Amino acid sequence: MAFFSLKKRSLILCILMGLFSANAQIQDSLQTKPQQEEDNVKYPQLQIKGLFQARYLVGMSKDVDVNGLHHSDGSGTSNNFMLKYMRVQVRAQISKRTEVVALANFADFKNDPKSRVLENAYLKYTFSPKLAFTVGQFRPWFGIEETYPIDIIKSLDWSNQYSEFGKLGWTSFQIGLSATGQVKLGEIPLQYAVSVVNGNGKNQINDNDNGKQYSTRLLFGLSKKYNFNVGLNGGIGEVFSKKVYAVGIDLSSMVKFDPRWSLDMQLEAKQATNHILYNSIAPEARPDNPDQYLIRGAYFLPNLRYEINHKNLSAFELSCRYEYLDTNFRMASNPRQTITPMVGLEFLKNYGARIQLGVQFDRYKHQVENTNQYNNNLFIVQVQSRF
Numbered sequence: 001m002a003f004f005s006l007k008k009r010s011l012i013l014c015i016l017m018g019l020f021s022a023n024a025q026i027q028d029s030l031q032t033k034p035q036q037e038e039d040n041v042k043y044p045q046l047q048i049k050g051l052f053q054a055r056y057l058v059g060m061s062k063d064v065d066v067n068g069l070h071h072s073d074g075s076g077t078s079n080n081f082m083l084k085y086m087r088v089q090v091r092a093q094i095s096k097r098t099e100v101v102a103l104a105n106f107a108d109f110k111n112d113p114k115s116r117v118l119e120n121a122y123l124k125y126t127f128s129p130k131l132a133f134t135v136g137q138f139r140p141w142f143g144i145e146e147t148y149p150i151d152i153i154k155s156l157d158w159s160n161q162y163s164e165f166g167k168l169g170w171t172s173f174q175i176g177l178s179a180t181g182q183v184k185l186g187e188i189p190l191q192y193a194v195s196v197v198n199g200n201g202k203n204q205i206n207d208n209d210n211g212k213q214y215s216t217r218l219l220f221g222l223s224k225k226y227n228f229n230v231g232l233n234g235g236i237g238e239v240f241s242k243k244v245y246a247v248g249i250d251l252s253s254m255v256k257f258d259p260r261w262s263l264d265m266q267l268e269a270k271q272a273t274n275h276i277l278y279n280s281i282a283p284e285a286r287p288d289n290p291d292q293y294l295i296r297g298a299y300f301l302p303n304l305r306y307e308i309n310h311k312n313l314s315a316f317e318l319s320c321r322y323e324y325l326d327t328n329f330r331m332a333s334n335p336r337q338t339i340t341p342m343v344g345l346e347f348l349k350n351y352g353a354r355i356q357l358g359v360q361f362d363r364y365k366h367q368v369e370n371t372n373q374y375n376n377n378l379f380i381v382q383v384q385s386r387f
Contacts, residue, residue, distance in 0.1 A: 045093040051151045053085040053384040060359075060377040068362060070374035083107045085150065085384075089120070097126045115203045119173050130181040137202055140178055140195035141217040142170045142233050144250045144266050151386045152351050154264060154303035155321040156340050156358055161270055161297030164327060168272055168295070169199025169213050170235055170246045176212075189221035199237060211238030215246070227254035239275045242290045246272035260307045269298035277328055297325040317344035334373060337363045348385075356382045 057066040058079045065076030089103040103120035122136030139146045145153075145162045166172025176197030183190050198204065199213035215235030222228050233248035248270035255263045271294060278290040303319040319342045326335040342358035362376040 041096070043094055043096075047091040047093075049089045049091075049387065051085050051087040051149075051384065051386045053083075053151070053382065055082045055084055055383075056080070056381045057082060058379040060379055061375060064374055064376045066378065068372045068374070068376045068378070070367075070370055070372075072369050083110065084382075087119075099124050099126075115201065118203055128181075130183055132180050134178045134180065135176075137173055137175045138178065139172060140170070140174055140176065140197055140215055141180070141193035142195075142215050142235065142246070143217070143248055143270065144231065144252055144268055146171055151384060154266075154317065154319045154344075155301055155342055156356070156360060156380055156382065159268070159297075159299045159301075159321070160323050160325045160336065160338060161268070161295075161299065164295060164297065164325065165246065165270060165272060166201075167276055168244075168246070168274065169197060169201070169237070169239075170215060170272060173202035174199060175202065175204065185220075191217075191219040191221075193217045199239065209238075209240050211240065213237030213239075213244070223253075228252070233270070235272075239290075240279060242275065242278070244273035244275045244290060246270065260309075262305045262307075264303040264305065266301040267299075269296075271296045274327060292330055293328055294330050295325075295327045296329050297323070299323040313345060313347060314349050315346040317346065318342070319344070334364055334366045334368075336373070351384070351386055353385045354383070356380070358382075 056079070059066045059077075063071050063074055063076065065071060065078060066080045066082075069076065084107060085105055086107040087103060087105045089101065092100045094100060100123050101120050102118075104117050105119055106117065108116035118137070120136075120138055122134050122138040124132055124134045126132040141147060142165070143162070145158055150158070162171055174195075174197035176195060178193055178195040180193045181191070183192070193216065195215050196212050197215075198207040199211070200208045213235060214237055215233065217231060217233045219229055219231045222230055229252045231248075231250040231252075233246070233250070235246040237244050248268065250266070250268035252266045253264075255265075257263070273290050274293040274295040275290055277295075278286060278293040299321055301319060301321040303317060306316045308315055319340075321338075321340045321342075323338040323340075324335060325338075326333055329335070339361045340358055342356050344354055344356040347353040347355075358380050360376075360378040360380065362378075364373050364375060367374050
């Protein structure tokens, strides 16, 4: 992981300079629609989509509940039916260049909905394929997982590192502004994103301090035949008057062996200041530099797919994700390793309906009683339908 040793500010500066240089040199080669055809389009155009996802969970480790929490007194729920998502998205194309998107997860009403339910709420204005601005509440690009929705994830759920980096303000739903686009570096396609966000999560009335978090993602398409892409991610910011940073690299590829068999692979690694842990320490006990508290994570996810194309069964998938996550590797290292083998059956094309079965194996270097840092085996049956 040599990339972790790069200077934080230099990384962001180099990425931004490369981005804007490329944007200035390359002309838009995409064809546009005839003017008469554009004039005949009626606005607004509305599109409604949705996702239903539910699970049945069975804990297979003694005294550990379905949420991974250890109970030394033997209490806790070891099996559970769970409604994970009941999402509805409304997309309104209000002009040729402007769209407004709202996404809500009604399953979150089962919890305190104060900072939940509403997920996406943004306006996007597209100048050209090279440049578009998004403002509101959205997912800033900072890795592979931000670029696709939950309903086409190849494993059980988001990776552990995605969830932790969401708490730190780099991933998941954040409030702010982002510029995105596609250009070319010679013959190499490049997608970019530059974002500035509050960094304290979704559905917040105000930022919790005066600091902001700035991030950049560059995605290079290095092989069209194998759909091989390399992503570079970097971010700097300020949280409660302390400097924080995040860096990451990701690789993805899709290999088609024949019209039926394909292999999708993802590899991602990230490191960042764990400012939430740092600020949870009593002020008199904290070091001056929050970078003494660092989080580091990586995962590898291969997914083998076979296209059956039967009238009642569209495809079969087999995946096994390996994850490594250490939320405080400098001060009190206790890495978590997670292996999640999954089998998926797709009944409608494009994940319109599918069922997944799998097991999540969690292992910690040091087990801590009555906490989530405890070895656990969890059996999962998950069903979903997107519409």
